Amino acid sequence: MRLIIRDDPKAVAYYAANYVRQRINEFKPTRSRPFVLGLPTGSTPVEVYWHLVDYYKRGQVSFRHVITFSMDEYVGLPREHPESYCAFMRRHLYDHINLRSENIHMLDGNAEDLAAECQRYEDKIREVGGIELFLGGIGPDGHIAFNEPGSSLESVTRVKTLAYETVLANARFFGGDVNKVPKLALTVGVGTVRAAREVLLIITGAHKAVALAKCIEEGVNHMWTVSVVQLHPSAMIVCDEDATLELHVKTVRYFKSIEQVQEQLIGRQHIGLKGSISKLASSSDHASPRRVSASALPPFEAASNSEEETEDDDGDASQSASGDEDTADNNNLLADSPSDSQAARTDDFLAPAAPPSRRSFRKRALSSYESSPNPASKLPKLSVKSAEPNQPTTLPPNANDDNDDDDDDSRSASTGSHSYLAATGNHHYPRYMLPRTSGMSTMGEIHALGPSPPIRSPADSMVNLNSYDNSSVYPATWHEYEDQFNYFYNCHFIEQDYYDYLAGSTRRPDNYGEEDIANDDDNDDYMEEPFSDEIPNVDVADIDVHMGDVSVAQPAAETELCDASSDSSTT
Numbered sequence: 001m002r003l004i005i006r007d008d009p010k011a012v013a014y015y016a017a018n019y020v021r022q023r024i025n026e027f028k029p030t031r032s033r034p035f036v037l038g039l040p041t042g043s044t045p046v047e048v049y050w051h052l053v054d055y056y057k058r059g060q061v062s063f064r065h066v067i068t069f070s071m072d073e074y075v076g077l078p079r080e081h082p083e084s085y086c087a088f089m090r091r092h093l094y095d096h097i098n099l100r101s102e103n104i105h106m107l108d109g110n111a112e113d114l115a116a117e118c119q120r121y122e123d124k125i126r127e128v129g130g131i132e133l134f135l136g137g138i139g140p141d142g143h144i145a146f147n148e149p150g151s152s153l154e155s156v157t158r159v160k161t162l163a164y165e166t167v168l169a170n171a172r173f174f175g176g177d178v179n180k181v182p183k184l185a186l187t188v189g190v191g192t193v194r195a196a197r198e199v200l201l202i203i204t205g206a207h208k209a210v211a212l213a214k215c216i217e218e219g220v221n222h223m224w225t226v227s228v229v230q231l232h233p234s235a236m237i238v239c240d241e242d243a244t245l246e247l248h249v250k251t252v253r254y255f256k257s258i259e260q261v262q263e264q265l266i267g268r269q270h271i272g273l274k275g276s277i278s279k280l281a282s283s284s285d286h287a288s289p290r291r292v293s294a295s296a297l298p299p300f301e302a303a304s305n306s307e308e309e310t311e312d313d314d315g316d317a318s319q320s321a322s323g324d325e326d327t328a329d330n331n332n333l334l335a336d337s338p339s340d341s342q343a344a345r346t347d348d349f350l351a352p353a354a355p356p357s358r359r360s361f362r363k364r365a366l367s368s369y370e371s372s373p374n375p376a377s378k379l380p381k382l383s384v385k386s387a388e389p390n391q392p393t394t395l396p397p398n399a400n401d402d403n404d405d406d407d408d409d410s411r412s413a414s415t416g417s418h419s420y421l422a423a424t425g426n427h428h429y430p431r432y433m434l435p436r437t438s439g440m441s442t443m444g445e446i447h448a449l450g451p452s453p454p455i456r457s458p459a460d461s462m463v464n465l466n467s468y469d470n471s472s473v474y475p476a477t478w479h480e481y482e483d484q485f486n487y488f489y490n491c492h493f494i495e496q497d498y499y500d501y502l503a504g505s506t507r508r509p510d511n512y513g514e515e516d517i518a519n520d521d522d523n524d525d526y527m528e529e530p531f532s533d534e535i536p537n538v539d540v541a542d543i544d545v546h547m548g549d550v551s552v553a554q555p556a557a558e559t560e561l562c563d564a565s566s567d568s569s570t571t
């Protein structure tokens with residue numbers, strides 16, 4: 001399985017759309033040998049479709065010999081209803097490209113005989129030779145198409161009863177009213193997806209982080225039907241940073257390193273579109289001077305350069321894409337760079353974006369938080385106390401001990417009239433997303449909060465226990481779930497800044513980072529970033545890429561010019 005991690009949903013959509021375009025072009029479909037494409041609905045693929053429409057309008061791809069199969073459809077919802085998947089697909093894709101109407105296949109959720117309709121669909125897929133590429137999304141419960149938890153991993157197209165979580169998630173398309181969401185759907189089966197020759201999944205957002213972790217780091221399980229891709233010989237997941245929040249740090253680093261190591265060892269000209277490797281790079285591959293882009297830097301160390309390098313990347317990237325004869329696309333359809341700045345890097349999967357530094361990631365999270373229409377202050381269920389700077393605050397020893405098991409529910413450290421959430425037993429949220437006052441525990445006592453904090457009030461990340469009602473934090477609606485999730489998520493980042501801020505006003509133990517933090521699994525993140533605002537200055541010429549036994553020094557010529565980009569693969 002390949003896992004491609006990109007900064008945000010925009011970059012994910014761009015990567016996926018580009019991939020689909022190039023697969024179609026590489027396939028060179030004809031009437032007698034059409035390209036058969038499975039397609040999802042949901043909000044995640046919308047931008048992918050916009051790109052595909054754009055490519056079509058620019059003459060960069062043709063759907064004339066493409067056959068499509070939509071994944072699913074609600075039962076009983078009129079086709080013309082704006083939220084029917086039929087209307088969705090027409091609105092976002094089918095009405096804007098040159099697909100022949102006879103090549104468009106959608107399930108009929110109003111068929112008289114639903115079972116017969118499902119059988120017809122399976123027969124049709126078989127008749128056209130099977131699905132070449134199945135593009136898919138997932139629900140927060142890890143369902144693929146509408147294959148809810150518990151679906152057979154061998155299932156084929158059939159009627160499914162939707163899980164409550166799915167109904168809740170999809171209520172956003174029905175004015176937030178769960179009662180308006182159909183409770184039954186027709187869906188291709190897990191087995192139908194598996195039978196496709198290739199599966200490409202797009203997964204974005206922190207609310208899908210658990211599902212992604214289940215899919216990648218745990219076993220194949222019918223409760224997380226997306227995990228079946230582990231059994232697929234040609235599966236790729238493209239996700240954003242938010243979706244990786246529940247993955248182990250080492251998992252994320254490994255998959256990111258694949259792209260970089262392959263770039264160094266193999267070179268993109270030897271990597272096929274689907275990740276196949278023809279041979280290793282030879283010295284002649286580096287004959288012409290190449291500029292090293294930020295993507296060649298090891299994860300997290302690009303911090304100091306990332307901002308300055310973006311401009312260079314943009315400038316040169318399109319040049320290199322258009323000048324590269326070895327790209328998978330022989331039809332000269334790659335050259336145009338898209339209009340927005342993210343996409344302007346050039347074809348993303350040929351020139352992957354630099355992994356973001358934690359610092360820039362945090363900065364982005366903070367700024368998106370600040371501009372969010374649902375800032376924490378508007379949350380109905382949790383009250384946030386304002387700061388009382390300069391007030392000495394002493395927490396009892398271990399009150400915030402992050403090494404604790406969380407089962408010791410909601411121990412609080414009382415400070416005057418305030419009880420701050422010191423540890424919590426609220427398992428509804430991943431522990432590291434809860435407001436962390438834990439930065440203090442490693443230092444024992446906190447002597448002063450100091451003057452006004454840099455970003456926002458330190459106590460913004462502390463929840464007042466006086467009004468903390470455990471029962472009320474369970475979200476009643478999907479929107480509320482998202483609000484709360486974002487709130488906790490952002491607190492995590494806010495607290496990191498507070499962490500930095502504290503460093504200036506408290507004494508750091510000499511052994512800081514060696515004992516307390518090093519023993520705390522959950523603190524991997526912080527071990528990497530000790531109390532320092534200094535960003536390491538990385539000299540690209542000195543970078544070695546290390547992976548297992550492999551250690552490859554950057555060839556000298558590489559430091560001068562050129563993009564570094566490749567697809568990554570692992571099976």
Ligand SMILES: N[C@@H]1[C@@H](O)[C@H](O)[C@@H](COP(=O)(O)O)O[C@@H]1O
Pocket residue numbers: 040041042043044045071072136137138139144145146166170
């Ligand atoms: N049946 C669809 C799925 O095919 C889709 O993957 C999922 C995710 O939707 P979104 O992309 O909006 O999160 O929504 C629905 O449940």
